[in-house]
Amino acid sequence: MSEPLLTVENLNVLYGDYQVLWDVSMQARAGEIVAVLGPNGSGKSTVLKAIMGLAPAKSGRIMFEGRDITRVPTHEMVALGISMVLERRRLFSAMTVRENVLLGAYHRSAGKEAKSRLEWVEDLFPILAERRDQIAGRMSGGEQQMVAIARSLMSKPRLLLMDEPYLGLSPRIVKQIAGIIQRINQDGVAVIFNEQNVQLSFGLSNHGYLLEGGRVVLSGTGQEMIGSDVIRRVYLGV
Amino acid sequence: MTFTIFLEQIINGLIIGSMYALIGSGIALVYGTMRVLNLAHGEFYMLGGYFVFFLAVTYGLPPFLAIPVAVVGTFFLGMLIQRMTIHYLLGKEGWMFSTIAATLGLSIVLQNAALLLFGEQFQSVPYYLDGMLEIAGIRIPYQRLLIFVVALGTIGVMTFVLKKTRLGWAIRATAQDRDAAAVVGIPAQRIYLITFGLAAALGAVAAAMLAPIYAINPWSGLPILLKGFVVVILGGLGSFPGAIAGGLLLGVVEAIGVQLTSSEWRDVIGFALMIAVIWWRPWGLFGKKA
Amino acid sequence: MFQPVKPAQWLMVVAAVAAMIAVPLVTRDSYLLHVLILAMIFGIFASAWNLVAGFAGLKTFGHHAFFGIGAYVSALISIKAGLSPWLTIWIGALAATVAGVFIGLPILRIKSMAHVAIVTLGFAEIVRIVISNLQSVTRGELGLWGIRPFEGFDLPGFGTIVFSPADKVPYYYLALVLLLLSVAAIALLMRSRIGLSIIAMRDAEDAAESLGVNLTRKKLQVFAISAFLVGIAGAFYAHYISILTPNAAVGADLMILVIAMALVGGLSTFAGPLVGALILTGLVELLRDLDQFRLLVYGAMIILIVMFLPKGLMTLGPMLKRRFTPSSSS
Numbered sequence: 001m002s003e004p005l006l007t008v009e010n011l012n013v014l015y016g017d018y019q020v021l022w023d024v025s026m027q028a029r030a031g032e033i034v035a036v037l038g039p040n041g042s043g044k045s046t047v048l049k050a051i052m053g054l055a056p057a058k059s060g061r062i063m064f065e066g067r068d069i070t071r072v073p074t075h076e077m078v079a080l081g082i083s084m085v086l087e088r089r090r091l092f093s094a095m096t097v098r099e100n101v102l103l104g105a106y107h108r109s110a111g112k113e114a115k116s117r118l119e120w121v122e123d124l125f126p127i128l129a130e131r132r133d134q135i136a137g138r139m140s141g142g143e144q145q146m147v148a149i150a151r152s153l154m155s156k157p158r159l160l161l162m163d164e165p166y167l168g169l170s171p172r173i174v175k176q177i178a179g180i181i182q183r184i185n186q187d188g189v190a191v192i193f194n195e196q197n198v199q200l201s202f203g204l205s206n207h208g209y210l211l212e213g214g215r216v217v218l219s220g221t222g223q224e225m226i227g228s229d230v231i232r233r234v235y236l237g238v
Numbered sequence: 239m240t241f242t243i244f245l246e247q248i249i250n251g252l253i254i255g256s257m258y259a260l261i262g263s264g265i266a267l268v269y270g271t272m273r274v275l276n277l278a279h280g281e282f283y284m285l286g287g288y289f290v291f292f293l294a295v296t297y298g299l300p301p302f303l304a305i306p307v308a309v310v311g312t313f314f315l316g317m318l319i320q321r322m323t324i325h326y327l328l329g330k331e332g333w334m335f336s337t338i339a340a341t342l343g344l345s346i347v348l349q350n351a352a353l354l355l356f357g358e359q360f361q362s363v364p365y366y367l368d369g370m371l372e373i374a375g376i377r378i379p380y381q382r383l384l385i386f387v388v389a390l391g392t393i394g395v396m397t398f399v400l401k402k403t404r405l406g407w408a409i410r411a412t413a414q415d416r417d418a419a420a421v422v423g424i425p426a427q428r429i430y431l432i433t434f435g436l437a438a439a440l441g442a443v444a445a446a447m448l449a450p451i452y453a454i455n456p457w458s459g460l461p462i463l464l465k466g467f468v469v470v471i472l473g474g475l476g477s478f479p480g481a482i483a484g485g486l487l488l489g490v491v492e493a494i495g496v497q498l499t500s501s502e503w504r505d506v507i508g509f510a511l512m513i514a515v516i517w518w519r520p521w522g523l524f525g526k527k528a
Numbered sequence: 529m530f531q532p533v534k535p536a537q538w539l540m541v542v543a544a545v546a547a548m549i550a551v552p553l554v555t556r557d558s559y560l561l562h563v564l565i566l567a568m569i570f571g572i573f574a575s576a577w578n579l580v581a582g583f584a585g586l587k588t589f590g591h592h593a594f595f596g597i598g599a600y601v602s603a604l605i606s607i608k609a610g611l612s613p614w615l616t617i618w619i620g621a622l623a624a625t626v627a628g629v630f631i632g633l634p635i636l637r638i639k640s641m642a643h644v645a646i647v648t649l650g651f652a653e654i655v656r657i658v659i660s661n662l663q664s665v666t667r668g669e670l671g672l673w674g675i676r677p678f679e680g681f682d683l684p685g686f687g688t689i690v691f692s693p694a695d696k697v698p699y700y701y702l703a704l705v706l707l708l709l710s711v712a713a714i715a716l717l718m719r720s721r722i723g724l725s726i727i728a729m730r731d732a733e734d735a736a737e738s739l740g741v742n743l744t745r746k747k748l749q750v751f752a753i754s755a756f757l758v759g760i761a762g763a764f765y766a767h768y769i770s771i772l773t774p775n776a777a778v779g780a781d782l783m784i785l786v787i788a789m790a791l792v793g794g795l796s797t798f799a800g801p802l803v804g805a806l807i808l809t810g811l812v813e814l815l816r817d818l819d820q821f822r823l824l825v826y827g828a829m830i831i832l833i834v835m836f837l838p839k840g841l842m843t844l845g846p847m848l849k850r851r852f853t854p855s856s857s858s
Contacts, residue, residue, distance in 0.1 A: 054417055074420035083421070090418040092411050103411050106404070107423035151422065275642040326835060334641050335587050336834040339791060342589075343834070346784060346827030354820060460780065464653055467646045475642055502661050509650040509657075516647050517634045 003066070005030045005190050006051070006159055011060035013043075013050050020046045022214045023060070028159065028192055028207070033185050035201040035222075036194040037235075038211035044194040045087060047211070048161045051192075052077055052084045064159065078107045083157035087164045089148040093137025097128060100136045100147050104154025113156065121150040124183065142173035149180060153189075160184065162193035166200065178204055198235040202226050242375045247493045253382045255489015256389030260444040261462055262469025262481035263396065264437035270476035271413040271433045273334065274324060277341040279441060279466060280459025281348035286312040286442025287454035288352065291361045294449075301366045305446040309439050316438025317431050319344065328430065345459070352456040360453035385447045392443050393482055396436075400478065409433055413476075461505070468508040471515055474522025483524050548704055552697045561696035565768065567809035568703040569761050572710045574789040574801035576757035579714050581787075582796035583723070584750050585730035587641050589783060590631070590648030591758050593655040594624040596778030598759030599766035600659055600666060603675040606767070613678045617763035624759025625752050627655075632751035636744050649780075656778040666774075673771040678702065699768055706764055710757050715798060717753065722746055781823070785812075788826045791833045794840025803841060 004027040013021040021043045028034045038044040049055035051062055053074040062070045064080060072080070083104075091100050101121065105114035122129045125146045131139070136147055145165065152160060165181070166174045181204060185191055195201045202208065202222040210218040210231070218230055225231055261283065268276045289308035293299045299307070323344060327336045367380035400406035411419040412429045420426055444462070445454075452458065469488055473480025488508055495507035515523060552561065577591045602620030606613050631651045635644045659666050666672055678698075680690040689698050717723050729743050766772055775781070785808065793804025808826070815822045833840065 052421065054420070073425075074417070075423050075425040077421070078423035086418055086421060090415050092414045092418065094414055095407075095410060099407065103407060103419075103422050103424075106408065106411075155423065269642060273642075275645055277645075323831060323835065330838075332838060336838060338587065338589075338641070338645055339787065339834045340831050342784065342787065343827045343830030346823050347831065348827075350820070350824040350827065354824070464650065467650060471643070471646055471650075475640065475646075503657075506654055506657050506661075509654045512650050513631075513634065513647060513654075516638070516643065520634070520638050520643060 004028065005032075005065060006192070007061075007063040008047070008051065009061045009063070011047070011050060011062065012058045013046050013055050014058045015055075019058075020055075020214050021050065024211070024214070024216055026209050026216065026219065028190050030158070030190055031185065031188055032190050032207060033181065033205045034190075034192045035205035035208040036192065036211060037196070037198055037201055037208055037225075038194075039196065042211040043214040044211045045163055046214075048084065048163050048192065048194060052082065052161060078155040078157070079109050081156075081158040082161065083152040083155050083159070084161040085145075085148050085152045085163060085165060088167060089141075089144045091136040091144055091147055091151075093135070095136060096133050097136050097139070097147055098132040101128060101150050101154060104151035107155055109155075114154065117154050117156060121153050124153075124180065125150050142169050142176070145169060145173070145177060146180075149177075149184075153184065157189060159190045159192070162191060164195065165193055166195060166197070174200070198226075198231060244497070246376050246378070247497055248490060249376065249378060250382065251490040251493025252486055253378075253386045253489070254492070255486040256386050256393075257444045257448055257485070258465050258469050258488050259482045259485025260389055260392060260440050261466035262473065262485045263393070263478055264440035265466045265470050266473065266476055266478050266481040267409075267433055267440070268437045269470070270478065271409055272324075272328060272430045273476075274328070274337045275341070276434075276437070277338060277463065278319075278344040278348060278459075279341075279437065280461075280463030281345050281352075282312055282316055282438035282459075283441040283445045283462045284352060284454070284456065284459035285315060285348065286438075286445035287449050287458060288356055288361070289442065290446045290449050291363055291454050294363050295361070301363075301446075305443075308446055309442045312442035313435040313439035317435035320431055320434035324434065325427065325431070328427075345463075349456050349459065356456065358456065360455045362453050363449040365450045381450060388443065388447050392440065396440070396478070405432065464505070465508065468512045471512045472523050474525030477522065477525055480522050480524045484522070487523070545708065552700055556695075556697065558694075558696045561700050563809060563813050565696065565699055565703045566812075567806045568707045569765050569768075570786065570789060570809055571707050571802045571805040572761040573758055574786050574793070574805045575711055575714055575798075576754045576761070577786055578790045578795060578797075578801045579717070579757075580751055580754045582790065582800075583718055583730070584726050584747060586636070586747065586751070587645055588635070588648040589645045589787070590650070590652035591754070591786065592778050592780070592783040593631075593648075593652035594628060594755040594758040595762035595765070595782060596652075596655055596659060596774070597627050598624040598762030599772055599777045600672070601759075602763035603672055603766040603772055604665065606676045607672075607674065613676055613763075613767040617760060617767065620763035620766075621756050621759035624762065625756040628752045628755025629748065632748050632755075636747045636751065652778060652780070652783065656774050659778060660774040666772075669773060669775075671771050671773040675766055675770045675772065677770065678767055693770075703764065703768075706760060710760070711798070711802070713753070713757070717750070718798075722749060726750055784823075784826060784830075788830050788833075790840075791830060792841055794842030797840070797842045800840050800842045807841075 006028040008024060008026045011021055011024040012019065024047060036044045036047055046055050050057050053072055057070050060070070061068060064082060067080070069077070069080065092103065101118065102114060105117060127143060127146060128150055131143070136144065139147065162181070165177055169177065181191055181193065202225060205222050207221055208219065208225045209216050210225070218225065218228060220228070261279070265276060265279050268274055286308055289311050290304055293304035293308055294301055323340050324337055327333050327340055330336065365381045367384050369380045371378045371380060371383060400410060408419070408424045408429050411422070412424055412426050416426050465488070469481055469484040472487055473482070473484030488511070491511055492504055492507055496504050551564065573591070573595060580586050580588055598620040601623040602613065602616040605611055605619055606616040631648065635647050638644060660668050662668070678691040680688055683689050691698050725746055762777065789804035789808045790801045791804070792807060793802065794800030811825070812822065815825060837844065
């Protein structure tokens with residue numbers, strides 16, 4: 001098997017005195033889709049934030065392409081090849097769609113290719129070109145999610161983190177977003193996303209991790225996970 | 239009072255208001271981007287004034303050279319001071335208050351350092367332009383016209399920077415969502431540093447233009463700071479365009495108010511307007527309720 | 529937040545009060561007493577500011593307005609109406625309270641700390657300018673002088689008590705009584721239901737709101753009490769110093785000094801503002817010969833405190849103790 005793209009080893013994260021993650025370890029290989037599952041408050045969001053440097057790691061190690069990125073500040077991640085779609089989109093809501101998308105190529109390393117990337121994401125999401133001058137904050141949730149994904153792709157990442165990409169979206173939009181995740185993946189981008197809905201997740205991912213109370217309680221391929229007793233009993237209700 | 243004099247006062251109000259706008263926009267820029275209320279903003283105005291005084295009067299540099307040098311100097315001074323103080327407080331526990339308190343301390347330190355270094359005498363700079371413009375009986379000194387033109391020019395440049403440049407996009411993005419900005423690769427700390435410097439530089443532009451009219455002394459920052467505060471409350475705290483509109487409005491309201499009362503009540507008029515706005519529309523006259 | 533007072537703490541309080549009572553018995557040095565009287569006036573001021581800024585978490589920067597209103601109203605009424613300062617200081621304090629409600633109402637609806645800071649600062653400027661401009665009443669920058677001192681009275685066992693510049697002892701004890709009453713009032717308030725809900729709302733505004741605590745009203749009460757106490761301090765100051773100028777009684781320097789005191793001592797503690805007032809008033813006197821450096825030192829002190837000791841000197845003790853005691857947890 002190839003060298004993993006991302007390795008998380010024994011990660012511990014505290015918010016103040018409250019420990020959110022306990023010795024979390026996980027891996028993602030190049031071109032893979034990894035699902036991080038778990039109920040509310042299980043820490044699945046914190047895992048992604050910690051990788052991106054948005055949540056401080058108390059101890060443990062995060063390696064990306066053989067490099068220790070545990071203490072790398074967030075704004076340097078895009079240059080390394082990691083990008084993220086934040087929970088609830090987090091667009092620059094007073095700016096236009098075009099401005100939001102172009103800001104995704106803010107980093108100098110991405111700036112040179114901004115033009116061709118823009119064409120590529122506008123091809124992926126035709127709505128971006130149609131609505132380029134609209135104020136992002138006035139769009140619907142699904143449209144905003146597309147802008148957020150487009151923004152995150154502008155830096156041409158090799159790893160894309162997606163924090164609750166389906167949150168608050170209608171089933172029709174969810175299906176559309178799932179298709180887009182697959183499309184991005186086919187382009188060679190590894191994706192790690194988190195989600196509460198187990199069925200939704202396994203259809204998409206090669207690999208999954210189940211978190212409870214800040215610990216990894218189960219991991220495996222999609223098939224293994226869906227066959228496991230815990231998942232079947234607790235999450236699928238069979 | 240004749241109509242001509244009234245009109246003249248309104249025009250003067252707009253001219254002074256354009257300076258209030260510059261001061262207010264500096265406060266708004268810093269608050270909008272890093273949520274820091276800078277009580278030392280007036281001192282950058284004061285130091286900018288001294289910069290101009292020393293360059294233009296002591297060293298006899300022509301104004302068109304002295305002013306840009308002073309503005310750039312204040313820009314770097316602002317960044318230096320931010321890096322030494324505010325930088326360490328941002329994001330720490332209780333930073334909203336600790337940054338206000340720290341800038342209060344800074345304001346006192348800078349005032350008294352200026353007092354020790356430059357003395358307490360009032361300094362002034364000669365008019366940059368002599369003569370008057372006279373249209374239909376309305377007389378405006380060229381010096382005041384210059385103030386207005388420079389203010390508009392500076393606002394224009396700032397608007398261009400904010401709307402059209404990479405730096406401006408980064409400032410606006412950081413102001414709207416710091417984490418999202420970091421995720422796309424914008425280094426918030428550096429943006430904060432530059433924004434603080436820009437705000438100080440805006441104060442220096444105002445100081446340079448007002449130096450021939452108002453004397454420069456170690457305490458000249460405080461009244462200017464208070465004007466700036468009124469402006470940002472009127473315009474909505476943290477809004478750059480709001481500060482511009484608020485500044486012009488305050489200038490005109492003061493001009494009319496002084497006509498109706500007397501000049502010693504000038505400051506009270508502004509503050510009373512501010513408190514009325516706080517009762518009625520705390521989010522500012524031009525903004526939308528958050 | 530508030531545990532029951534430990535016996536050791538009671539002992540400290542009793543010892544501190546006893547020491548304060550004892551000072552004039554040991555020395556009648558009028559300079560020392562004068563410094564201590566000023567420290568007590570500032571102690572009331574800083575404690576009352578701390579009540580709002582520390583305990584209630586409402587960071588106002590305009591409490592000097594209430595000091596000035598208390599001072600000028602009491603002084604003017606005693607002069608113009610010929611009333612006794614024993615009565616007028618309460619009128620002054622009430623005037624400060626009314627002003628507190630007037631400015632408290634709009635700012636309490638605002639959650640933004642920056643707005644609160646700006647508006648309170650602006651309000652104090654209005655008060656200063658109005659006092660300065662109303663020369664026919666206040667004599668403006670020339671200063672209001674000839675303010676009546678407190679009338680003397682007969683105290684059984686002590687003879688006649690006379691308030692005069694020559695003898696600071698009566699003023700000293702009066703200031704001490706006002707200080708103790710103020711601190712006791714603040715302590716009682718903070719341990720009452722009002723105090724508890726104030727702390728709750730400072731720490732979790734939304735949670736307190738959902739418990740049905742009427743926040744605005746409670747905050748307003750606290751704000752009014754704080755303004756009252758500052759007003760009393762100002763009124764006492766007027767009749768003690770017997771001359772007022774707008775800058776001395778409502779100047780921004782006053783507020784800076786008080787904020788520095790509370791920060792140096794420690795915000796949100798009972799003793800912090802008092803310790804800060806004592807230290808900084810003493811420092812003012814030490815720096816008297818170096819007057820041009822005085823404000824520079826305050827400014828630097830505020831910066832250094834917020835950067836390196838954000839909880840003030842009162843936390844220095846426990847912090848050092850922890851550092852030098854072997855920790856069991858790690």
